[in-house]
Amino acid sequence: MNDHTLPSAPLHDGVVGAVREMIFDGELIGGQRVPEKLICEKLSISRTPLREALKVLASEGLITLLPNRGARIRRLTTEDVDDMFPVMGALEALAGELVCEQISDAEIDEIRALHYRMAACHKNGDLSGYFELNQRIHGQIMAATGNATLGELYAFLAGRIRMARYRANFSQDRWDQAMAEHEDILQALGERDSVQLTKMLRTHLKNTCDTAKSVIEAGGLRE
Amino acid sequence: MNDHTLPSAPLHDGVVGAVREMIFDGELIGGQRVPEKLICEKLSISRTPLREALKVLASEGLITLLPNRGARIRRLTTEDVDDMFPVMGALEALAGELVCEQISDAEIDEIRALHYRMAACHKNGDLSGYFELNQRIHGQIMAATGNATLGELYAFLAGRIRMARYRANFSQDRWDQAMAEHEDILQALGERDSVQLTKMLRTHLKNTCDTAKSVIEAGGLRE
DNA sequence: CCATAGCATTTTGAATTCAAAACTCAAGGG
DNA sequence: CCCTTGAGTTTTGAATTCAAAATGCTATGG
Numbered sequence: 001m002n003d004h005t006l007p008s009a010p011l012h013d014g015v016v017g018a019v020r021e022m023i024f025d026g027e028l029i030g031g032q033r034v035p036e037k038l039i040c041e042k043l044s045i046s047r048t049p050l051r052e053a054l055k056v057l058a059s060e061g062l063i064t065l066l067p068n069r070g071a072r073i074r075r076l077t078t079e080d081v082d083d084m085f086p087v088m089g090a091l092e093a094l095a096g097e098l099v100c101e102q103i104s105d106a107e108i109d110e111i112r113a114l115h116y117r118m119a120a121c122h123k124n125g126d127l128s129g130y131f132e133l134n135q136r137i138h139g140q141i142m143a144a145t146g147n148a149t150l151g152e153l154y155a156f157l158a159g160r161i162r163m164a165r166y167r168a169n170f171s172q173d174r175w176d177q178a179m180a181e182h183e184d185i186l187q188a189l190g191e192r193d194s195v196q197l198t199k200m201l202r203t204h205l206k207n208t209c210d211t212a213k214s215v216i217e218a219g220g221l222r223e
Numbered sequence: 224m225n226d227h228t229l230p231s232a233p234l235h236d237g238v239v240g241a242v243r244e245m246i247f248d249g250e251l252i253g254g255q256r257v258p259e260k261l262i263c264e265k266l267s268i269s270r271t272p273l274r275e276a277l278k279v280l281a282s283e284g285l286i287t288l289l290p291n292r293g294a295r296i297r298r299l300t301t302e303d304v305d306d307m308f309p310v311m312g313a314l315e316a317l318a319g320e321l322v323c324e325q326i327s328d329a330e331i332d333e334i335r336a337l338h339y340r341m342a343a344c345h346k347n348g349d350l351s352g353y354f355e356l357n358q359r360i361h362g363q364i365m366a367a368t369g370n371a372t373l374g375e376l377y378a379f380l381a382g383r384i385r386m387a388r389y390r391a392n393f394s395q396d397r398w399d400q401a402m403a404e405h406e407d408i409l410q411a412l413g414e415r416d417s418v419q420l421t422k423m424l425r426t427h428l429k430n431t432c433d434t435a436k437s438v439i440e441a442g443g444l445r446e
Numbered sequence: 447c448c449a450t451a452g453c454a455t456t457t458t459g460a461a462t463t464c465a466a467a468a469c470t471c472a473a474g475g476g
Numbered sequence: 477c478c479c480t481t482g483a484g485t486t487t488t489g490a491a492t493t494c495a496a497a498a499t500g501c502t503a504t505g506g
Contacts (some may be wrong), residue, residue: 083372
């Protein structure tokens with residue numbers, strides 16, 4: 001009766017996640033061919049699960065599959081980011097609206113805790129820790145809307161933006177500014193002021209997109 | 224009859240499309256197990272490309288993969304639709320805004336032509352022709368925004384709604400109403416009146432979602 | 447010296463194979 | 477009588493195999 005059969009490890013998902021991380025971490029860079037054989041060896045798997053994963057990543061828009069010519073890491077263009085900005089803006093505006101209606105005190109506290117940890121990373125110059133927590137804060141805000149679809153689409157687009165690896169171009173000034181924006185976001189969230197929250201989220205998003213675009217432009221010249 | 228023949232060139236994409244159509248056509252119904260072997264025979268392919276396709280469809284949210292227990296067609300719940308409505312509303316609102324700025328006269332004419340063909344289907348009681356054209360009109364509006372990301376996300380969600388097969392529950396009254404809503408949409412589009420367009424798109428979406436939900440509720444009891 | 451045709455190698459796409467897990471169903475025990 | 481048990485079958489997950497396509501390399505001719 002008490003059949004506590006744990007769902008066995010979703011093995012294939014692991015590969016998708018692993019390759020996705022490789023892309024986000026910059027181990028696989030935009031425009032580059034995906035070295036199928038190498039990754040198989042690295043993950044100690046055969047080509048079958050990897051190829052399944054590549055199909056999924058292609059549908060997420062992280063890679064491009066060229067028939068009989070292999071897979072390439074998608075190269076995000078400034079036009080892509082320009083397209084993404086208004087869409088992410090619309091999603092964040094909706095999130096700002098919903099989250100102020102839905103969020104509990106406990107959830108605010110949880111986000112506040114993440115925020116302070118992120119502030120510590122900022123203070124200590126721990127950029128990767130900062131980005132990790134930044135990611136989680138935005139995710140928690142989306143989760144607190146109670147709207148799974150919203151969170152899913154947001155994560156979908158946020159993943160693509162991550163490809164630009166705009167963190168590489170994070171000046172101290174920009175970092176300080178982003179941190180200040182997050183202070184404002186937390187403030188508005190604490191007061192459940194959806195108008196102000198939406199406004200600050202949009203400002204923050206705009207700056208994030210601008211930074212990403214400047215990285216893309218610089219990268220384009222380098223090659 | 225239902226001849227799901229694939230385009231020969233990129234086999235795998237064809238399989239994704241073919242299975243997706245099977246779901247939309249109601250050949251594979253929510254909650255049902257996906258008969259792997261049967262579909263392989265039907266499409267005359269081996270399990271490898273089918274399994275790749277299933278992974279992609281799972282990432283689209285059309286099916287659910289249970290480890291070691293096969294794939295099931297996702298069963299859309301009313302809660303899912305309630306989540307989707309505000310998100311699709313936000314995307315359509317953005318589309319209404321953008322399309323009024325961007326659309327050319329030629330594109331309006333093209334949509335108008337589709338609209339009249341759809342009106343003819345309505346008049347003749349051709350429901351499946353109506354839905355096909357309805358689909359294309361909404362797609363063209365999204366395309367005319369010039370924002371590929373927006374169109375992509377919209378198609379993603381519209382695909383899920385299609386799973387509800389709400390067309391089955393289309394009363395003549397509802398059909399007449401939907402057609403009237405489309406008249407208003409076309410009118411607003413012709414005048415590039417984004418406020419009115421957004422308003423009508425929202426009304427139309429609300430009714431579509433309500434119809435879908437009523438089908439889901441009815442289906443839930445029957446099974 | 448360069449261009450290109452022809453051959454060998456590598457890479458890709460998809461079928462087949464193989465092991466492990468789940469399901470079926472009938473027999474045995476409480 | 478119902479619950480458990482376990483062998484046989486089916487289904488699933490993933491490696492391997494195989495054919496076709498692309499890529500690279502050499503040799504030959506202009």
